Amino acid sequence: MTAKPTSAPPRPGGLLTLGPDGPGEAPRAAASTPRSPAPRPLLVDLALAAVAVGFGLSVGIALTATSHQQLAAPGGVALFLGNVTGLAGTYLALVMVLLISRIPFVERVLGQDTLLRWHRRLAPWPISLIIAHVVILTIGYAQAARTGILHEIGPLVNGFPDMGIATAGFVLMVAVSIASLYPIRRRIKRENWWGLHLFMYLALALAFAHEIVLGPSFVGHPMTQLVWSVAWAATAGLVLTYRVGLPIVRSIRHGLVIEEIRPEGPGVVTVILRGRHLERLAVSGGQFFEWRFLARGMWWQAHPFSISARPQPPYLRLTVKCVGDFTTALARLPVGTRVALEGPYGTFTTHALRTRKVALIAGGIGVTSVRSLLEDLPKGTRPVVVLRASSEEELILREEIAELVKWHGGRLHEIVGPRTAQPVEHLAELIGDLKKRDTYVSGSESFVMSVTRLLALLKVPQEAVHADVYAM
Numbered sequence: 147m148t149a150k151p152t153s154a155p156p157r158p159g160g161l162l163t164l165g166p167d168g169p170g171e172a173p174r175a176a177a178s179t180p181r182s183p184a185p186r187p188l189l190v191d192l193a194l195a196a197v198a199v200g201f202g203l204s205v206g207i208a209l210t211a212t213s214h215q216q217l218a219a220p221g222g223v224a225l226f227l228g229n230v231t232g233l234a235g236t237y238l239a240l241v242m243v244l245l246i247s248r249i250p251f252v253e254r255v256l257g258q259d260t261l262l263r264w265h266r267r268l269a270p271w272p273i274s275l276i277i278a279h280v281v282i283l284t285i286g287y288a289q290a291a292r293t294g295i296l297h298e299i300g301p302l303v304n305g306f307p308d309m310g311i312a313t314a315g316f317v318l319m320v321a322v323s324i325a326s327l328y329p330i331r332r333r334i335k336r337e338n339w340w341g342l343h344l345f346m347y348l349a350l351a352l353a354f355a356h357e358i359v360l361g362p363s364f365v366g367h368p369m370t371q372l373v374w375s376v377a378w379a380a381t382a383g384l385v386l387t388y389r390v391g392l393p394i395v396r397s398i399r400h401g402l403v404i405e406e407i408r409p410e411g412p413g414v415v416t417v418i419l420r421g422r423h424l425e426r427l428a429v430s431g432g433q434f435f436e437w438r439f440l441a442r443g444m445w446w447q448a449h450p451f452s453i454s455a456r457p458q459p460p461y462l463r464l465t466v467k468c469v470g471d472f473t474t475a476l477a478r479l480p481v482g483t484r485v486a487l488e489g490p491y492g493t494f495t496t497h498a499l500r501t502r503k504v505a506l507i508a509g510g511i512g513v514t515s516v517r518s519l520l521e522d523l524p525k526g527t528r529p530v531v532v533l534r535a536s537s538e539e540e541l542i543l544r545e546e547i548a549e550l551v552k553w554h555g556g557r558l559h560e561i562v563g564p565r566t567a568q569p570v571e572h573l574a575e576l577i578g579d580l581k582k583r584d585t586y587v588s589g590s591e592s593f594v595m596s597v598t599r600l601l602a603l604l605k606v607p608q609e610a611v612h613a614d615v616y617a618m
């Protein structure tokens with residue numbers, strides 16, 4: 147029988163452990179399971195170019211759909227602008243959906259954090275354009291009918307096919323957008339907000355039919371109708387495949403269950419999962435999964451946790467700090483609880499390496515991704531590893547890290563105490579040649595931000611800084 151992974155120090159030459167097997171040998175776990183495929187930036191560049199061309203075409207078909215006579219007629223300019231804003235807005239909404247559809251080759255290059263950031267930055271544009279579309283078109287129809295704007299709303303909603311349903315979609319879209327405004331969103335529990343956010347998919351689906359049936363760019367243009375419909379169907383297909391289908395298939399294939407939960411430090415537990423075919427699960431050290439624990443009250447939420455060791459079939463390991471409802475409940479789950487997973491995600495891997503000199507800096511629980519990344523580092527990188535925690539007991543996984551650092555011939559520094567007593571500026575002295583290294587930083591948002599700011603001040607090139615922020 148295979149030995150269960152331990153959170154004790156890896157013993158060189160011992161039974162299967164989570165660390166190196168002996169001097170000069172690659173860590174056994176790293177050798178036995180595949181890593182996630184290398185990123186292909188060219189493919190992503192092509193995809194981004196295609197998206198930009200798509201935007202140009204969408205605006206183009208809107209601009210050419212109105213004749214001079216139509217423009218000159220009462221309300222003509224407003225109807226034209228309403229059409230342009232509508233098409234531009236819905237196209238950008240489609241791009242927003244694509245950004246979070248978890249397409250693997252895109253995730254591998256840009257990472258979920260960047261994609262989410264782009265998704266959030268883009269968000270005000272489609273919703274503003276769609277609101278403008280509704281307002282401007284109402285003005286246009288009122289001018290054409292020589293009536294008041296408010297008076298025109300009823301005939302507009304009731305007098306055209308699919309307009310009732312599109313109006314419901316619009317109201318839903320505005321409601322979800324208001325809930326997404328930061329001052330409101332931060333008052334809603336993350337999982338509730340996420341559930342609410344799903345209604346945006348419904349809103350977009352409800353609005354689709356009226357575009358095809360009423361849009362001047364589509365009426366009488368079967369080819370344009372076809373291309374637009376295929377683009378939307380393909381986007382829906384990608385979301386269903388990568389956010390629903392693939393996670394279900396992967397979860398069934400691996401059949402993960404909790405094998406053991408053991409304390410790792412104050413308020414921190416290590417969760418050991420047992421599963422099938424883990425030798426086929428391609429995941430790199432430093433990556434994370436979205437985990438779903440199939441227990442009452444928890445199954446509907448997926449939370450991100452990094453692997454704290456590379457898979458060691460039939461085991462997989464994560465280490466969790468109890469910070470809220472979900473993580474506290476997780477620590478109390480019984481052995482045998484089934485676990486579904488989505489991923490792996492994340493660019494905090496050796497694929498990001500540019501040099502053979504590495505610094506790894508972990509704040510608090512950020513140590514988990516650094517721990518698994520250490521297993522993947524090529525021999526000869528001699529990493530300088532800095533662990534930062536408020537107290538000695540919070541330096542979790544420290545023995546395993548020490549063993550791996552020793553195996554790599556690197557240096558380990560442990561910084562303990564309040565942040566004010568140990569400012570990040572100290573890191574520069576400790577590590578020394580930061581400008582010549584790839585620096586990986588992981589932990590809370592404030593910790594990662596403070597370190598990356600320091601690195602920027604020290605003129606460390608941006609491409610050499612790889613961050614893993616434990617918040618989204």
Ligand SMILES: Cc1cc2nc3c(=O)[nH]c(=O)nc-3n(C[C@H](O)[C@H](O)[C@H](O)COP(=O)(O)OP(=O)(O)OC[C@H]3O[C@@H](n4cnc5c(N)ncnc54)[C@H](O)[C@@H]3O)c2cc1C
Pocket residue numbers: 336434448449450451452453464465466467468469470471472473474511514515615616617618
């Ligand atoms: C890429 C990544 C890797 C992570 N790896 C680990 C890890 O290895 N070990 C570990 O202990 N923690 C890790 N985290 C953090 C972990 O996901 C959250 O602590 C956890 O989801 C909190 O859930 P909760 O309901 O217990 O707490 P809550 O009360 O919901 O929240 C407590 C804090 O966690 C944040 N948070 C809550 N839910 C999420 C979520 N779904 N995504 C991101 N942040 C959230 C909140 O913003 C808040 O600051 C990681 C986060 C990310 C983004």
